[in-house]
Amino acid sequence: MRRRPGIGGLQTAAAAKDQYRKLGENVAKLKMDLMKEQLATFRSQLEDFARKHKNDIRKNPAFRSQFHEMCAKVGVDPLASNKGFWAELLGIGDFYYELGVQIVDICLATRPHNGGLINLEELCRLLNQRRKSAREAVTEDDCLRAISKLKVLGNGFEVISVGKRKLVRSVPTELNxxxxxxxxxxxxxxxxxxxxxxxxxxxxxxxxxxxxxxxxxxxxxxxxxxxxxxxxxxxxxxxxxxxxxxxxxxxxxxxxxxxxxxxxxxxxxxxxxxxxxxxxxxxxxxxxxxxxxxxxxxxxxxxxxxxxxxxxxx
The missing domain is CATH 1.10.10.10 (Winged helix-like DNA-binding domain superfamily/Winged helix DNA-binding domain)
Incomplete structure (x- = not known):
């Protein structure tokens, strides 16, 4: 006749389960601490990189786009605050706020002709035409980031996709x-x-x-x-x-x-x-x-x- 587990066996199994749980928590904590340490190191190196290449980030659109990608991987948003560390270091917050103002100006100027819906590529071309200097050139990625900051103005500015094109809508018109x-x-x-x-x-x-x-x-x-x-x-x-x-x-x-x-x-x-x-x-x-x-x-x-x-x- 097979004996059923007694109270002692149940207590032993519960103790073993509790030990496994604690061991798993310790391993997870070690991994988390190691990840935080790696992110802190990467973040520090990113700050050194930003200081070293400050001018390139501001003046080179392709370089600026790659810098944003690196920041996104470690959870850093240079545009989150106009008064934070990154804004003071790079002035990048001012760059996008200034670009946002120019985007608003162009959208208002062309609204009588396009009804408040302008091709993103055309908007970028008009921006570069206004900025004139090649050192101040902007890309569609820059325009998208600047437009995302215009959401504080309400639903007036939005990027919509029509086919393979992106259009910037500057009026609260719903397209079905x-x-x-x-x-x-x-x-x-x-x-x-x-x-x-x-x-x-x-x-x-x-x-x-x-x-x-x-x-x-x-x-x-x-x-x-x-x-x-x-x-x-x-x-x-x-x-x-x-x-x-x-x-x-x-x-x-x-x-x-x-x-x-x-x-x-x-x-x-x-x-x-x-x-x-x-x-x-x-x-x-x-x-x-x-x-x-x-x-x-x-x-x-x-x-x-x-x-x-x-x-x-x-």
């Missing part, structure tokens, strides 16, 4: 799924218009190709499109700014009610309602001057604002 799909469609149509213009307009396309002979050889017929579409994309991506400013055929993106209904498989009523809402919010412009009688809805926020507002405005 239909509105986002229309803006994304306008971006796609904008690129298609650009490609077709490149095919049918050799003069404009010559800005993208290394020689006019390439244009004459291929732009005569759309059947050659597959042979040189990669030239278009490569030239767009890597072309210097002085070339890009001449690409007038890339200035706008638009849709029509019929285009939206066909490409998104919507009813015409749904397309009209969404487009008219965007128009009422000031995010779209209309053009009724076409022979086909179809109204065009243009969206400045998916293209360069430079074609709508002069440089002196911003």
């Amino acid at each position: 799924k239909d509105h986002n799909e229309i803006l994304e469609l306008a971006q796609v149509l904008l690129f298609l218009i650009f490609l077709r213009t490149a095919l049918l307009n050799p003069t404009s396309f010559s800005l993208l190709c290394s020689s006019t002979s390439d244009v004459d050889a291929y732009a005569c017929s759309e059947q050659h499109f597959a042979k040189f579409w990669w030239i278009i994309i490569g030239r767009v991506k890597f072309a210097p700014p002085f070339e890009r400013k001449n690409w007038n055929f890339m200035a706008h993106g638009f849709v029509t009610v019929e285009e939206v209904a066909r490409r998104l498989s919507w009813s015409s009523g749904r397309a009209t309602d969404a487009l008219e809402t965007l128009l009422d919010e000031g995010l779209a412009m209309i053009d009724d001057g076409h022979r086909d009688g179809k109204r065009r809805y243009w969206f400045p926020c998916v293209s360069s604002i430079a074609s709508f507002v002069g440089n002196e405005t911003v």
